[in-house]
Amino acid sequence: MRIKVLTLTIILGLVSAGAVGWRASMAQEADYILAHADVFGKLRRPQVGFSHESHAKSLEKSGCGVCHHTPDDATGRLVYVEGEETGCKECHELQEEAGIPALREAFHGNCTTCHRNQIKSGNLESGPTTCGGCHRRS
Ligand code: HEC
Ligand code: HEC
Ligand code: HEC
Ligand code: HEC
Numbered sequence: 001m002r003i004k005v006l007t008l009t010i011i012l013g014l015v016s017a018g019a020v021g022w023r024a025s026m027a028q029e030a031d032y033i034l035a036h037a038d039v040f041g042k043l044r045r046p047q048v049g050f051s052h053e054s055h056a057k058s059l060e061k062s063g064c065g066v067c068h069h070t071p072d073d074a075t076g077r078l079v080y081v082e083g084e085e086t087g088c089k090e091c092h093e094l095q096e097e098a099g100i101p102a103l104r105e106a107f108h109g110n111c112t113t114c115h116r117n118q119i120k121s122g123n124l125e126s127g128p129t130t131c132g133g134c135h136r137r138s
Pocket of ligand 2: 028029032052064087088089
């Protein structure tokens with residue numbers, strides 16, 4: 001009996017430790033260096049620095065869904081599901097597939113398009129729109 005209780009305690013301990021580990025691994029970094037050589041192979045352009053923290057702050061009103069999305073099971077439409085944010089490469093691959101843009105186009109379509117729109121709408125605070133503005137040789 002005591003052994004059983006002990007085993008159960010250990011199992012529950014492991015499960016909750018695992019859950020904590022999983023939650024921690026889901027947390028976003030404050031600053032990312034985007035350099036997905038695992039997808040692109042040898043990078044043709046320098047890596048891209050991306051501050052998650054300052055974007056999340058300045059885009060607080062628009063919400064996380066301006067960048068993170070997942071296809072809705074029923075409709076196939078892109079929706080934002082809180083707590084299910086993942087890296088873009090989980091769905092966007094080297095080449096376009098089944099209507100899902102390639103990873104490079106996913107990044108450019110998201111990052112560059114928003115920076116352009118910010119400038120168009122007269123927002124003084126925007127990000128780079130030129131290749132070298134994002135792909136910086138350090
Ligand atoms: C607003 C930022 C931004 C701008 C502007 C931008 N890129 Fe990118 N680009 C990215 C990001 C982010 C990635 C993904 C990098 C990664 O994860 O490795 C990327 C990926 C790429 C890749 C695939 C990875 C590689 O290095 O082989 C190429 C090629 C590329 N960009 C070329 C360009 C060119 C050419 C321009 C200008 C016409 C440009 N980019 C403008 C952000 C930008
Ligand atoms: C301007 C775009 C943008 C906004 C806004 C944004 N994120 Fe992100 N987020 C990213 C990018 C890009 C990555 C890194 C993706 C990669 O490595 O491919 C990321 C990574 C993450 C990760 C880590 C995912 C993983 O599996 O590594 C989490 C969690 C996350 N974001 C949550 C959030 C939450 C919560 C918000 C809103 C408060 C938010 N993000 C707002 C673009 C954004
Ligand atoms: C869970 C899967 C999934 C993840 C993760 C994902 N995407 Fe997508 N994304 C899709 C699918 C599916 C489409 C095509 C939807 C359509 O056109 O019907 C798409 C389309 C897009 C498009 C073109 C349509 C549009 O909304 O402008 C861009 C840009 C894009 N994704 C950027 C990103 C970025 C940036 C990330 C990471 C921060 C990301 N995606 C993460 C599944 C995903
Ligand atoms: C929905 C709009 C939006 C998206 C998407 C977005 N940005 Fe930005 N970006 C901004 C705004 C607004 C600023 C200026 C305010 C600030 O610095 O947060 C900015 C500033 C920047 C800057 C200059 C300031 C700094 O943080 O160094 C860089 C570099 C940058 N963005 C890169 C990126 C990259 C790379 C992506 C895609 C992974 C991206 N941005 C996606 C809106 C966006």
